[in-house]
Amino acid sequence: MEPILDIKNLDVKFALRTGTVTAIDNLSLSLAKGERLGIVGESGAGKSVMGFSIINLIRKPGYIANGSIYFRGEEISRYSEEEIRAIRGNRISTIFQDPMMALNPVLTIGTQMTEAILAHMDMTQEEAERIALEKLAKVHIPAPEKRLNQYPHEFSGGMRQRIIIAISLLTDPDLIIADEPTTALDVTIQAEIMDLLIELCESEGMSLILITHDLGVVSEVTERIAVMYAGRVIETGPTEAIIKNPQHPYTQGLLKALPESRTPGEPLYQIPGMMPTLTDIPPGCAFNPRCPMRGEICITKRPEAAFADEHTGHMAACHLVSGDLAS
Amino acid sequence: MFAFTVKRILQALFVMLIISLLGFSIKHEFGDPIRDMVGIQVSVKDREILRETMGLNDPFITQYARFLKNAAHGDLGTSFFYKKPAMHVILSKAPATIELVFASSLIVILISIPVGIFAAIKPRHWFSRIAMGGSIVGVSIPVFLTAILMIYLFSITLGWFPSYGRGETVDLWGWHTGLLTADGLRHLIMPAIALSSIMLPLFIRLIRSEMMEVLETEYIRFAYAKGLKKKRIWFIHAFKNTLLPVITVGGVQLGIMLAYTILTETVFQWAGMGFMFLESVQRSDTTLLVAYIIFVGGVFVIVNTMVDIIYGLVNPTIRVSGRK
Numbered sequence: 001m002e003p004i005l006d007i008k009n010l011d012v013k014f015a016l017r018t019g020t021v022t023a024i025d026n027l028s029l030s031l032a033k034g035e036r037l038g039i040v041g042e043s044g045a046g047k048s049v050m051g052f053s054i055i056n057l058i059r060k061p062g063y064i065a066n067g068s069i070y071f072r073g074e075e076i077s078r079y080s081e082e083e084i085r086a087i088r089g090n091r092i093s094t095i096f097q098d099p100m101m102a103l104n105p106v107l108t109i110g111t112q113m114t115e116a117i118l119a120h121m122d123m124t125q126e127e128a129e130r131i132a133l134e135k136l137a138k139v140h141i142p143a144p145e146k147r148l149n150q151y152p153h154e155f156s157g158g159m160r161q162r163i164i165i166a167i168s169l170l171t172d173p174d175l176i177i178a179d180e181p182t183t184a185l186d187v188t189i190q191a192e193i194m195d196l197l198i199e200l201c202e203s204e205g206m207s208l209i210l211i212t213h214d215l216g217v218v219s220e221v222t223e224r225i226a227v228m229y230a231g232r233v234i235e236t237g238p239t240e241a242i243i244k245n246p247q248h249p250y251t252q253g254l255l256k257a258l259p260e261s262r263t264p265g266e267p268l269y270q271i272p273g274m275m276p277t278l279t280d281i282p283p284g285c286a287f288n289p290r291c292p293m294r295g296e297i298c299i300t301k302r303p304e305a306a307f308a309d310e311h312t313g314h315m316a317a318c319h320l321v322s323g324d325l326a327s
Numbered sequence: 328m329f330a331f332t333v334k335r336i337l338q339a340l341f342v343m344l345i346i347s348l349l350g351f352s353i354k355h356e357f358g359d360p361i362r363d364m365v366g367i368q369v370s371v372k373d374r375e376i377l378r379e380t381m382g383l384n385d386p387f388i389t390q391y392a393r394f395l396k397n398a399a400h401g402d403l404g405t406s407f408f409y410k411k412p413a414m415h416v417i418l419s420k421a422p423a424t425i426e427l428v429f430a431s432s433l434i435v436i437l438i439s440i441p442v443g444i445f446a447a448i449k450p451r452h453w454f455s456r457i458a459m460g461g462s463i464v465g466v467s468i469p470v471f472l473t474a475i476l477m478i479y480l481f482s483i484t485l486g487w488f489p490s491y492g493r494g495e496t497v498d499l500w501g502w503h504t505g506l507l508t509a510d511g512l513r514h515l516i517m518p519a520i521a522l523s524s525i526m527l528p529l530f531i532r533l534i535r536s537e538m539m540e541v542l543e544t545e546y547i548r549f550a551y552a553k554g555l556k557k558k559r560i561w562f563i564h565a566f567k568n569t570l571l572p573v574i575t576v577g578g579v580q581l582g583i584m585l586a587y588t589i590l591t592e593t594v595f596q597w598a599g600m601g602f603m604f605l606e607s608v609q610r611s612d613t614t615l616l617v618a619y620i621i622f623v624g625g626v627f628v629i630v631n632t633m634v635d636i637i638y639g640l641v642n643p644t645i646r647v648s649g650r651k
Contacts, residue, residue: 057551089554096552101545106567106643115563116553151643167553 038218093168099160110148237314413618424599443534462528578634
């Protein structure tokens with residue numbers, strides 16, 4: 001099946017005063033129609049940059065240095081500003097991390113919803129309002145008719161995130177990129193929002209890219225996972241395979257660090273050390289200073305992705321997997 | 328909104344009470360109404376009798392209460408130089424000053440908003456660089472120097488504009504306006520530009536920095552992610568948020584501009600309140616001075632109260648906290 005999104009050898013760089021740093025290094029990903037993909041990793045792994053590079057909204061001074069992004073078979077990474085604008089919020093919607101910050105405080109919900117429709121579709125204000133009401137009802141907001149004239153500060157965090165999801169649904173997009181959609185919310189509301197996202201993806205046939213640091217959330221929502229570390233995808237495969245049989249020591253560490261996998265009474269596990277900053281990524285495998293299985297080769301040679309299971313497409317970029325390092 | 332407005336008005340009245348107390352204290356300590364009224368021939372004994380009958384030996388509080396009662400009726404005493412009620416003198420000078428401040432505000436608003444927005448959107452453009460550099464120069468030169476330089480250049484050397492006075496005015500139901508005649512407008516241009524020379528750079532810089540800050544927020548990024556056109560993001564999403572601090576500062580600055588008229592009006596011999604104030608200082612016309620202070624204080628308070636109410640209209644968060 002033709003993938004809806006296909007990222008090939010993407011490099012994203014940031015031109016800093018001290019030189020250029022690479023935030024995304026030779027990243028390739030593809031996503032089938034209706035598929036839900038999780039992007040997992042610690043802060044600074046390049047997850048959000050990857051998400052925003054798809055709609056060409058990387059913060060300055062970041063830019064796409066290499067590679068291509070195909071969406072529905074078209075190379076959108078070559079699109080002009082006006083062409084990509086027609087895709088943003090229309091075919092590809094984005095859900096932001098912090099619902100308290102993503103809505104404009106001085107405009108009503110109605111304005112912020114209808115303008116997104118009118119930017120892409122030729123219709124009257126009344127028709128746009130009717131769609132807005134329909135989508136508000138879809139994300140289970142009570143009494144939607146009353147909401148259009150209200151301002152963001154009149155809603156709670158969970159309600160605002162529902163509104164943002166409703167905005168992302170306005171134009172019935174093919175793909176939703178959700179960047180840590182529940183990180184800023186209460187745990188109880190997190191589950192509701194995630195259930196809502198799954199429900200909507202299934203009923204509308206939308207694809208979803210869920211960016212999160214929380215492996216627990218990803219395992220419940222997505223069908224496939226890509227684990228990122230220092231700008232690279234270091235392990236990818238079906239969610240079940242990765243959760244049950246992680247190959248990369250980093251993924252193993254992330255799973256071990258989940259509160260659920262701890263023995264009661266024991267302190268929580270944490271991966272020793274910190275993610276390297278983009279300006280000094282170690283040579284060889286970027287994870288080697290923190291890796292419990294480090295060998296000679298890990299310091300000198302960068303591992304390429306190798307199949308752990310050719311049948312399911314489970315891959316990992318680790319010398320242990322490629323067989324260069326005996327375990 | 329109603330409760331919010333009432334609260335603001337009550338606060339304004341309280342501030343006016345304090346201003347009047349300060350004004351009255353100045354008058355009580357430094358002014359001598361007997362000296363203002365009588366000549367040198369009147370003996371010390373007669374002066375004392377007059378003082379007693381006028382109630383000037385009463386306690387401070389009694390006199391202040393009397394002053395407040397009169398002030399409430401619009402009577403702020405009599406100017407000893409003009410031999411007329413101080414309020415009448417001020418009101419006869421007010422139109423000239425109001426027209427000057429109005430023209431200057433118009434210049435500030437019409438220029439600072441587009442220039443400020445442009446400099447925020449395109450900070451590296453040559454025009455933005457010139458505007459920013461120029462605004463530093465503008466803000467550093469004192470008003471009276473700008474005024475004198477302008478007179479030298481445009482009146483004396485080039486002869487384009489008259490150097491002093493209001494020119495021909497028209498009587499409009501007791502309001503002498505210079506806005507309706509070509510001559511009056513020609514006289515207005517230079518003083519208005521000179522008066523705006525301090526505020527204009529300040530506002531360009533304020534609007535630019537506020538707008539740049541707003542353009543970096545998450546909701547602007549979300550607006551881009553929604554696929555909105557740039558113009559809508561700039562002028563609806565960003566500018567409306569930029570406006571909030573600008574309105575607040577604008578209210579205060581309008582009052583300061585009123586104060587700067589003292590310099591501008593003096594240099595251009597503009598027959599307004601500022602010019603009158605400086606003259607009354609030289610003549611030790613205490614009653615008129617205090618009346619001016621209270622009048623200008625009142626204008627300050629009214630403007631700032633209006634700004635608060637307008638702010639409430641633009642900012643929905645304020646509106647709700649007022650409703651509670």
